[in-house]
Amino acid sequence: MNHLNPAPLVLENRTFDEIEVGESARLTRTLTKDDIELFAVLSGDVNPAHLDEAYARETPFHKVIAHGMWGGTLISNVLGTKLPGPGTIYLSQQLKFLRPVGLGDVITVTVQAVEKRADKHIVVFDCTCTNAEGKPVITGVAEVMAPTEKVRREVPPLPEVRLKRHARFDRLLEVCKDRPAVRTAVVYPCDDTSLIGAVEAAEAGLLQPILIGPASAIQRVAQANQLDISKLELIDVSTPSLAAERGVALVRSGDAAALMKGSLHTDELLHAAMHREHGLRTGRRVSHAYVMDVPDYPRPLIITDAAINILPTLDEKRDIVQNAIDLAHVLSIDAPRVAILSAVETVSSKLSSTLDAAALCKMADRGQIKGGVLDGPLAFDNAVSLAAAHTKHIESPVAGQADVLVVPNLEAGNMLAKQLTFLANADAAGIVLGARAPIILTSRADDERTRIASAAIAVLLATSPTWAAAQGHAGD
Structure with missing residues (x-):
């Protein structure tokens, strides 16, 4: 036979x-x-x-x-x-x-x-x-x-059909049901996406939005989208830069516990948030993390940094890694497995990302990075596929089962996150870490599920009793 x-x-x-x-x-x-x-x-x-x-x-x-x-x-x-x-x-x-x-x-x-x-x-x-x-x-x-x-x-072969479920984001919302809605400064919500996202998060019981921007423009967007914002606090500020400064001031004073980007540029918001005297700086470098729900991957996947740090130095990567580990803890991943990505699995002086990966792993061994299990350099396939890791005889507690993927630069991270979103039907909730408060970055490409998930992550961070200390606020 x-x-x-x-x-x-x-x-x-x-x-x-x-x-x-x-x-x-x-x-x-x-x-x-x-x-x-x-x-x-x-x-x-x-x-x-x-x-x-x-x-x-x-x-x-x-x-x-x-x-x-x-x-x-x-x-x-x-x-x-x-x-x-x-x-x-x-x-x-x-x-x-x-x-x-x-x-x-x-x-x-x-x-x-x-x-x-x-x-x-x-x-x-x-x-x-x-x-x-x-x-x-x-x-x-x-x-x-x-x-x-x-x-x-x-018998003709049947096409393979798989249902793409996003139950992990649903579980985030379940956890948030026991948390109070978080007062959030929504900076310059003058387009459909940002204002709808704020209203959706309020209706879901996640956020108490404080809308900051030109009142007439915000009200026009609300009317055009049939949104009831009559019960939301509205602060009339004329320009994006003034709105960003006002939102940051609300967080510094304790009147808000989170910041949410509206229709202004990310740089404008972060310029106010990172002001040395009046901003939300801590002892950490700020970094962005995508929490991704990839249907074919058995666990949530954090990708960092794909939005803020263009060519991070070794010291900046240390903060990027620590921020992601602290986020993983808030998501109930007690000992996150962190894969430091490169194109190869061996250290080479010709590829700086492999040197950084080796150094980060040694920093974790010496206690300079805490709370996670690091390994690298690892190529993407060996980080997420046990079969690929076994084929290449890679013995590692991280290979094939990573919770966090640390990319070498912004370009790589941005492409990886978008490939998973558009080719693997993944959802990507974005959050900025390393500041005094979580910062929600919205995108025009986000759907409702993604916007709500981003808000839910902000709620978990803002209401976590240990997160503020873990973010290095003592170094402020």
């Missing part, structure tokens, strides 16, 4: 003349979460009885109920692939749904020919779906036009 190229599966039908009354066929299938959610996507039916397990438990059936379409499709499966098989034309069905079907239930579908009509080659089938206890959950009748010619064909 050739195990590398096994014999293909073959479908063979039963023609109208071959089918006998009383003949039957069956299949068995276990209901999975993917089944339910795929049908919801295809049908547009978002009935919480199908999708919300907590809600379904409150129904009289006390369990998640499968979409009725699922049972009908299983019957169609038997008729189209087994009896009669290829060439069958499905004409009608009448089904009764007798019992609920829940996740993990094993369902056996049986169809039995009960009548033949020679004039149009019609066959009538009794259809029954039973659960593992043998109790019927669906019964009914189906009529088909049976094939008249023999068909024998290989």
Whole structure:
């Protein structure tokens, strides 16, 4: 037997003349979460009885109920692939749904020919779906036009379909439910994205926005987007630079616990935030981190720095790494695995990023970086893939299972984050670290889920009892 190229599966039908009354066929299938959610996507039916397990438990059936379409499709499966098989034309069905079907239930579908009509080659089938206890959950009748010619064909390959879930950001919101809404200075929210993001975060119970900017412009944006900002505090300031200074002053005075970027340039906001006398400086270099929910990666992934530090020095990278580790702790990653990225896995004097990686790892050994497990240099594939690391015989507590990816420069980080976003369907929530307060950077490309996740991360940081000290505020 050739195990590398096994014999293909073959479908063979039963023609109208071959089918006998009383003949039957069956299949068995276990209901999975993917089944339910795929049908919801295809049908547009978002009935919480199908999708919300907590809600379904409150129904009289006390369990998640499968979409009725699922049972009908299983019957169609038997008729189209087994009896009669290829060439069958499905004409009608009448089904009764007798019992609920829940996740993990094993369902056996049986169809039995009960009548033949020679004039149009019609066959009538009794259809029954039973659960593992043998109790019927669906019964009914189906009529088909049976094939008249023999068909024998290989089973065509099915396309690979994967549901892209973002449950990790959902868990962030669950944690934030027990935290108070954070007063946040929203600096110059004079475009649709920034004002909508602030209002969404307020409606989600995450932020108490203080809108800072020209009142007339902000109100025009609100009216154009049908946003109710009547209950939000609004400070009338004419220019982006004045708005940034006012927002930073609110944080310094304790009237706000977070800062959120509006439609001004990032440089304008950070110029005010990093002012030596009146800003939010600490003993750390500020850095940006993306918290990414990559559907095919088994854990949240922090990428830093992809937005602020263009060509960071070794000392600046030390702060970038420590900021990311402190963020990971707030996200309940107790000992984050930090991969220092380069193009290769060996140290070379010709590639400065490998030298920095080796130095950072030694700094961690000497206690200059605390709270994480570092390794590098590591190429991207070896940082996130155990298979790739094993192939290259890399023995490391970080390789293949990194929680944090530290990139050599802004260009590399920006490209990596955007590749994951646009090619791997990842969500990327952004936050600025190393200041007295978390700074939320919004982007016009962010969707609602990403904007809300960024706000949730700011809430977790601002309400963490240990984060302020960990950020090095004692060095201010």
